[in-house]
Amino acid sequence: MLKSTILSTLFAALFVSQTTLSQCISVGNSLATSYVSNNSNKGEMFNIVATNTVTILCFDLNLILGSNGSYEIYYKVGSYVGSESNAAAWTLIGSNPSVPCVGFDTPSPMDIPINIIIPAGQTYSFYITANDVAQTAGIRYTNNAGYTTIASDANISIAGGIGKAYPFATNYNNRSFNGTVHYALGNVLPVTFIDFTATPINQSVLLEWETESENDSDYFEVERSSDGKNWDRLFITKAAGESNTLINYQELDSEPLDEISYYRLILVDLDGARTILKSVSLNNNLELVGNExxxxxxxxxxxxxxxxxxxxxxxxxxxxxxxxxxxxxxxxxxxxxxxxxxxxxxxxxxxxxxxxxxxxxxxxx
CATH class of the missing domain: 2.60.40 (Immunoglobulin-like)
Known part of the structure; x- marks a missing residue:
């Protein structure tokens, strides 16, 4: 079970429509806060409280105007309060090196899929941040008087909010999240998925993934990209179909790309629905010198x-x-x-x- 890695800078999970690989499924629910920012920083932490079990699919955010920015999203079980500067408490969900800002006080799709299931009655926290200090990219939010519920519906509430300097640095308390949470009721994921990893071995890359359970799964596709945007199919691997046991899958990329390679894992169901489970990037030029x-x-x-x-x-x-x-x-x-x-x-x-x-x-x- 592999989480955030030194070599892996992109992890993502994406639920998609049957014919396209888009940011979010077209069905489901959305809860938006007010987009009335008066402040900004590199990142922000906030909580989502689930009244009913939900699958968080993706976010839109109020971003700083400018060129495309590079962003990361982390999560943890429980509130961010008390863990604001504890990087070890957080798990990297995914990142995107090129997120465009749509406009001032306007929802900008992050295009970093989430697929995090929040059980009924539980609180999960999220940390979204620009990750390049040289860029002007960042997140806009609204100053407030203290921890509060920003938006709610019958299924979830968005609460709290602090601004954060990157990475896990200075806190700026009482900052309301400006964004939209896209979610679906219940657990809508077709598999109980553990992880997808890329390991450099000699001149090749070992691609591994694990599932804990599968339902109506047909096959997996592994795609590769040189820029994280344009993808080519690398492998097709038959899935178990129905399973309630741990299954480990492996493929070997014997001719990896020079420099950074991006890999993503896609599940195709028996009905043809396609789900991006994870993406990972690997620097193939990384060389260990001497006793490193x-x-x-x-x-x-x-x-x-x-x-x-x-x-x-x-x-x-x-x-x-x-x-x-x-x-x-x-x-x-x-x-x-x-x-x-x-x-x-x-x-x-x-x-x-x-x-x-x-x-x-x-x-x-």
């Missing part, structure tokens, strides 16, 4: 991969936060060019991955 190691994803929820020279990885040890060697308590499997460590039986916390001459800190969520 690379650990990803970091933070993790279960498994991590450690890339490096084989002689360096032969001495891989796992230490807990107080320096105790717990290598015997985790499963370490060695492959050519990388090792895989399973932290599934470990409690959340901070660990140290130590090789022959190097070490890196890992966060288990």
């Amino acid at each position: 190691i690379l650990v990803f994803p970091n933070p993790t929820t279960e498994k991590v991969r450690v890339l490096g020279d084989q002689n360096e990885l032969d001495n891989l040890k796992i230490l807990n936060s107080i320096g105790q060697d717990i290598s015997e308590n985790v499963q370490i499997v060695s492959y050519k060019g990388y090792s895989e460590v399973n932290f599934n039986d470990q409690q959340p916390g901070i660990f140290i991955l130590k090789t022959k001459t190097n070490s890196q800190i890992l966060i288990k969520k």
Whole structure:
């Protein structure tokens, strides 16, 4: 189960119509706040409270006028209050390097699909931010007098709001979210999907994804792009159809693109409906020099991969936060060019991955 990664800068999930791959499905519900901004910053955090179980599909936002901007969206279970500057508490949903601003105090589609299910009675928080400090891009919001419910309907409420300097930096309290939440009632996802990852192995890229359950699934498509906008089909992989067990799928891109490659995973149902499950980007020019190691994803929820020279990885040890060697308590499997460590039986916390001459800190969520 792989979350936000060092190599993966784009993760996304998108629910789509039967014939097109658009930002949001044409059916469902939308809840909009007022677009009456009087302030702005790089990002904003806000809460969504679900009265009934809903699937959050995507957002429109009030953006700063200017050229196309690069944005990221994170989420966490529970309120943002108390976790405003704790990056480890948040999970990256996805990013888009080119989001256009439609106009001042006007909804601009983020085109970063969400597909987060919020159970009835629960609060989830979201952090949307421009991620290039050199750009003028950012988010517009409205100053207010304190934490409040900004908009609500029979199914969800949008509440709170703070401005944020990038990344997870200075808080600007009492800032109301200006945006539209697109959602559907219930769990509308065709599969219980875990994750999609791209791992560089020698001169190839290993593409892996896992499902926990499937219903009427026909096949998966893996597409590749050089710019995150124009896509070509790379693989078609037969799906299980009906399943209530964990299934791992793998494909190997033996001729990856130079520099950055974007991959996205699409599920096609038996009725022809197409759903973009995740997207990921990978810098294929990344080279490890000497004794360098690379650990990803970091933070993790279960498994991590450690890339490096084989002689360096032969001495891989796992230490807990107080320096105790717990290598015997985790499963370490060695492959050519990388090792895989399973932290599934470990409690959340901070660990140290130590090789022959190097070490890196890992966060288990």
